[in-house]
Amino acid sequence: MITPADEKLLLASIELAAFARKRSNHPFGALLTAPDGSVVQRAENTVVTERDVTGHAETNLVRSAGARFGRTELGGYTLYTSAEPCAMCSGAIYWAGIGRVVYALSEEALYAITGTNPENPTMMLPCREVFARGQGMTLVSGPAPSLDTQARAVHAGFWS
Numbered sequence: 001m002i003t004p005a006d007e008k009l010l011l012a013s014i015e016l017a018a019f020a021r022k023r024s025n026h027p028f029g030a031l032l033t034a035p036d037g038s039v040v041q042r043a044e045n046t047v048v049t050e051r052d053v054t055g056h057a058e059t060n061l062v063r064s065a066g067a068r069f070g071r072t073e074l075g076g077y078t079l080y081t082s083a084e085p086c087a088m089c090s091g092a093i094y095w096a097g098i099g100r101v102v103y104a105l106s107e108e109a110l111y112a113i114t115g116t117n118p119e120n121p122t123m124m125l126p127c128r129e130v131f132a133r134g135q136g137m138t139l140v141s142g143p144a145p146s147l148d149t150q151a152r153a154v155h156a157g158f159w160s
Helices: 004-022 057-068 087-096 107-114 127-132 145-153
Strands: 029-033 039-044 078-083 100-105 139-141
Touching: 004 029, 004 039, 004 057, 004 078, 004 100, 004 145, 029 057, 039 057, 057 078, 057 087, 087 127, 100 127, 100 145, 107 145, 127 139
Parallel strands: 078 100, 100 139
Antiparallel strands: 029 039, 029 078
16 A cells, blocks of 8 residues: 555655656666655666666665665665666565565556667566565555656656
8 A cells, every 4th residue: 555655755756766867867766764754765776877787776775775774674664666676676675675665657567668678678577576485575565556647757758
């Protein structure tokens, strides 16, 4: 279930995605909240500017959060992201022990936008499936139908 508070944080992740796009990166953004709901980390996609294929917003966030917080502590944190985490990002989230993921745009909807663009070789593997294969428990909320227009808008014209 996505709450009004979740929607506000998802909008912030979409704003981060727009910022990434303005910096010539792929339009994805993510943020991390502590158990009290305060934002403790923000990250954007840096694939282009850092010339790093693993520079997705979520993996960038996991790297910095992992250096700052312990795995046990991260179990109480929530990662908000503008689009459903890909298989690589889901793996990073799982290994970091982040307890909850909330996303705006589904992997399926993203694929409908990007198609076979080589800049986004989508695997069409839902994050829920990746998390279900692990030994931990990562709660997932998404997609957010109420934010579909905003989540898609940040990608408009980017992948064509």
